[in-house]
Amino acid sequence: MNPRHQREAKHLVLRNDLSELPRLARWIEAQMQRDSSPDVAFAISLCLEEAVANIIMYGSAEDDTLKIAVEVERAAGTLTARIEDNGQRFDPTQAPSPPPAASLEDAKVGNLGIDLIRSFASGMQYERRRGRNRLTLRFLELGATTRGVGP
Numbered sequence: 001m002n003p004r005h006q007r008e009a010k011h012l013v014l015r016n017d018l019s020e021l022p023r024l025a026r027w028i029e030a031q032m033q034r035d036s037s038p039d040v041a042f043a044i045s046l047c048l049e050e051a052v053a054n055i056i057m058y059g060s061a062e063d064d065t066l067k068i069a070v071e072v073e074r075a076a077g078t079l080t081a082r083i084e085d086n087g088q089r090f091d092p093t094q095a096p097s098p099p100p101a102a103s104l105e106d107a108k109v110g111n112l113g114i115d116l117i118r119s120f121a122s123g124m125q126y127e128r129r130r131g132r133n134r135l136t137l138r139f140l141e142l143g144a145t146t147r148g149v150g151p
Contacts, residue, residue: 012071015066020052025045028072043120047120047121050116051117051135055068055133059088060088070083078122079138081136082136084132086132092126095114121137
C-alpha cells in the first residue's frame with residue numbers, strides 16, 4: 001500500500017489549563033512537519049488551538065475535572081482532527097456568528113474563534129457521544145484529489 005494512503009493517527013491528552021496551549025502548539029507542529037503544506041499546517045494549528053482554548057475556558061464548572069483528547073489522522077490527502085472532551089454539551093456548528101461591527105471603533109476583540117474555525121476548516125461536524133463532546137474538523141491538502149492517482 002502506498003504510504004500516502006495509509007491511515008495514520010496521533011493522540012494527545014490535555015489538562016483543563018491554558019498553560020497546556022504551548023504543549024498543544026508544539027505537538028501540532030510536530031504532526032504537521034511531514035507531508036503538510038504550510039497553509040494546512042497553519043489552518044489546523046489555528047483551529048485546534050481555538051477549539052481547545054474555548055473548551056478550557058468555557059467547558060466545565062470550576063469543580064469539574066475536564067479531560068481533552070486531540071487526535072490528528074491523515075488519509076488520502078485529508079487531515080482529520082478530532083477534539084473530544086467531557087465538558088458541558090456545546091455544539092459549535094450551531095453557534096451563531098457574531099454580528100458585524102458597525103465601525104472599527106465598535107469592533108470588539110474576541111468572539112471570532114468559531115467563525116475562524118468555520119473559515120479555515122474544509123468541514124466541521126459535532127456529535128455528543130457517551131457524555132462527551134466530539135468535534136471533527138477536516139482539512140484538504142492542495143492537490144489531494146490527484147495525489148496517488150495513476151499507475
